[in-house]
Amino acid sequence: MRKRKPILTEQELEIMKIVWELERATVRDVYETILKQRRIAYTTVMTMMKILEGKGYLKKTQEDRAYLYRPAEPKQNVIRGMVAEFINRVFNGSAEPLLVHLVAEEGLTEKELAEIAKIARREK
Amino acid sequence: MRKRKPILTEQELEIMKIVWELERATVRDVYETILKQRRIAYTTVMTMMKILEGKGYLKKTQEDRAYLYRPAEPKQNVIRGMVAEFINRVFNGSAEPLLVHLVAEEGLTEKELAEIAKIARREK
DNA sequence: TTCCTCATACTAATTAGTTAGTACTAAAAG
DNA sequence: CTTTTAGTACTAACTAATTAGTATGAGGAA
Structure with a gap:
């Protein structure tokens, strides 16, 4: 039996909600959005989004200087x-x-x- | 605002389900039940049940040699x-x-x- | 060109969750 | 009475989740 894709953790969901909302977002976009709610480091957001990409929930494309992330599935x-x-x-x-x-x-x-x-x- | 009671984690829920089922149970009871499903150490179950008591989900009474645990709330x-x-x-x-x-x-x-x-x- | 800004990669510290070992004690068995 | 068994307390190891620091480089501003 194939092990199913790891489900979203609390913090991962927080980020996914933002990306779903924005439809496409850079690390900075997400970072700024979270900042309105609570203190967090830019690199924390980056790490999380990279994890989400690894898990197959986000996909990225190069856009100017930064990566642009989109939801990988609806x-x-x-x-x-x-x-x-x-x-x-x-x-x-x-x-x-x-x-x-x-x-x-x-x-x-x-x-x-x-x-x-x-x-x-x-x-x- | 009072901080709300910490919610049950995966493993804690596993144990609570067993205690709800049995209505009252010793560490051994729960241990044996889990053993049917998977390998686990007796002391692991004990630790978990103590944590559940600390979180207010279980309460214990002394019964003969061992503690008898019951759900603290329905x-x-x-x-x-x-x-x-x-x-x-x-x-x-x-x-x-x-x-x-x-x-x-x-x-x-x-x-x-x-x-x-x-x-x-x-x-x- | 030189410096500052903003991005990534890599690394790591911290906290939470899960699992289990060891020491000790009381009761039961022999 | 001595040994074995079954329980608890205390401690700790390990894994997963969360958070963030440091090094480095590319691009734009001065």
Whole structure:
């Protein structure tokens, strides 16, 4: 059985979210964005992005002086993987308990649920 | 703002699942259970369970020679916390996108969705 | 040209998570 | 009573994740 691609860690996800948002970004772009939230070193961001490239989540091209990074695959794919991984860990792989949990937790009405179903169908 | 209780790591969750299942368990009980799946040292399990006690997920009482551990709070509470934490990390705190994702991913029909809603209502 | 800025590569320190060894003690077995 | 067994406490090794420092080079500014 092939070992599956390592899933995103906390900090890696932080960076991926930014790159998904910007669609393409240099280390500096990401660095500046994170700086608004918290203190971090430029080289830290660089290291992380290189790791993400190694894991196959980002791809880079040379652009002027600096590398330009882009997501290697669409956000939806990655999110799908993370959700699946979470369901495996916490709910032993079956999605239904999570759904039940969420519906109960949110106290959704029939109407809201139908609305979600509609959006989901569109998403498909 | 009070710092929230540290969330369960991978291995900690593995142990908690066993204790929830058994309802109360000694280190040995958990050790034997894990052994069925993989090789592990007795003291490793002990260390982990002590950590879980420190984090407030387990509480122990002296029982004969060994400690008897029990869950400090019901499984549902902890699961709720983990789901919330996941939603924060991945979906910036809003549950709806996760719901939409799940419904779309599972390709649920009206009927199945209604069924889930029914179970959820009972759960409440 | 010379200097400053900003980029990368390489290296490494620190912290968190996981795993397990060793010393010691009390109870059970012989 | 002595030996074996099964438990805990304390310590530590190892791996993974996170963070950042230093060296170096290319390009633009003076």
